[in-house]
Amino acid sequence: MPTLGIDLGGTFARAAVVDGKGVILASAKVALQDRKPQGVVETIAQAAEQAVKEAGVKVDGCGVGAAGQIHKDSGVISVAPNLGWRDVPFGQLLTKRLGFAVKVVNDLSAAAWGELHAGAGRGAQDILVAFVGSGVGSAIIADGRLVTGGGGVAGELGHIKVVPGGRLCGCGEHGCLEAYAGGHNLIAQTKELLASGSSRILEQLTNDDPDTITPVTLETAADAGDVKAKEIHSRAAQFLALAVANYVTVLNPSRLVVGGGVLMHCPGMKRQVLDGVQQWSSRVSREGLLIADAELGDDSGIIGAALLVK
Template sequence: MARTAKSKGKNSLTIGIDLGGTKIAAGLCREGEVLHKVVVPTNAAQGFDAVVAAMAEAARQAMGDTDPAAVRGVGVGAAGQIDSQTGAVLYAPNLNWRQAPLGQKLAEALRLPVRVVNDVRAATMAEWKYGAGKGLHSFINIFLGTGVGSGLVLNGTLCEGATNTAGEIGHICLDPAGPLCGCGHAGCFEAYSSGRGIENEVKRRLQAGAPSALREKVGARLDQITGPLIGQAAREGDPLALEVLAWAGRHLGLVLANLHTLLNPQKILLGGGVMALADFFLPAAREAMHRHILSVADRGEDLLGRARFENDAVLLGGSALFA
């Protein structure tokens, strides 16, 4: 049965779309609430036009029988480098896109206004409008997942930077002689405190002969080392797992201190899949942050908070572009 959303006022509804490398989530939203969500495969290998068509169809399904005149617009959060002024995807390696006119083509398909932003910035919009950043004028939203990214809201403005790359904190260099990052440089923050960075450090120490119950779990198959497995080992008191998570936390704390000294936010929010291991790395992060933070900037308050949204953060953030 088709769904119909009754409008509380003219153009009170918005559509948010989370465009990922493997799936597209589209939702009909009102004021931070997802009324109806549809998830379809991205099928990126079929090319740009096919992905746009899939996005448009997902949006139509999410709308159901809702009058399009009640929809204010469509906001998209997509991984990669985005020109938010034109809605073009400048570079998205997970989709193999360069200079793709996503906003224009999706607007033509749906006959609705479309805005496109980077996915982490979309998640930051969701926190700002409806979540843990609501009411703040300056905060940083850090995503700790397979990689690391952030969204910056400073003095009431979502920052994008001169070339749309503001917030790429995963590639702040902590040590030029440090571990190799996926970007090709050495010592990036992402190589220390992301899910991949933590897994790689555990593998490196196991290869060096460090004792650990993880060796008994995976044997010589180090490719089977995963974040959940490391978390399980930490809960069982495994010294290697505990030390690597504390190591990741210390580097996170250094970055948090530097960000606060540089930008002086009211709050720093942490989210992403790695936060499932927060009990094991956050104490070390807090200690390092307070040890290195500029004393005159430290208000003696807890500067860290947890992001509110998880699965629907990007979708809600897209919808918030028209809120």
């Protein structure tokens, strides 16, 4: 029987009815108006009902991929920075509202599971998935199983420390990789540079309007010869590359799947990261390593969440 997949982000929730092969039968996307847990549950339930009605089938389970740190098994979202949540018993609330079992996992774990079964990971047993979008995350598949860790928060690539005591991260700690290389933080650093008044190139690119800044703006400024923009850009790329390279050295995956908006839209950043991975992972760990782009795009998380229920 098909299952429901939910992709819970910071501004939207998407629900999809997905068959056993990972094919989306119908989906619905709704904006989150009320970001309180009960309000989000209600919004998701409405999207789910819409998708189920459109698909015209029965579903018997629901998986949710949520941006945040999720406690294993209990479905409690320990931290969801972009929703401002701490310790929300989300799985329980949604189960009660939908009337059937709900499994909650980190959005990256869901995306990795989707890529493993229906995308760029097909046929591999040991996969490392690294995504750089607004945040930085990863998921590990070892021997065909998702590695969740003792508490369910394994694979938090974005929160390894790269500068002890460094920039403040959305998770509340300092010096995380995400604080330097996540899309939100690339934008924040570029805004700081614009506000400093020391970048003529950035002023021209943005017409002096900080709201137009995206990670692509940073890359364009760096390519145009802005020394400070290049510093921010190169530092992010180098931190990412080192982190993923070390990950490859430790885990020896047979496949590395990369995705996320920043890597997809900033080719210079992606090239530097992948070059760094080749350069800095140990020779033996990267023998036979296949590097692939994520194939399912925005659907990887929703497909993976639905398939994880099985």
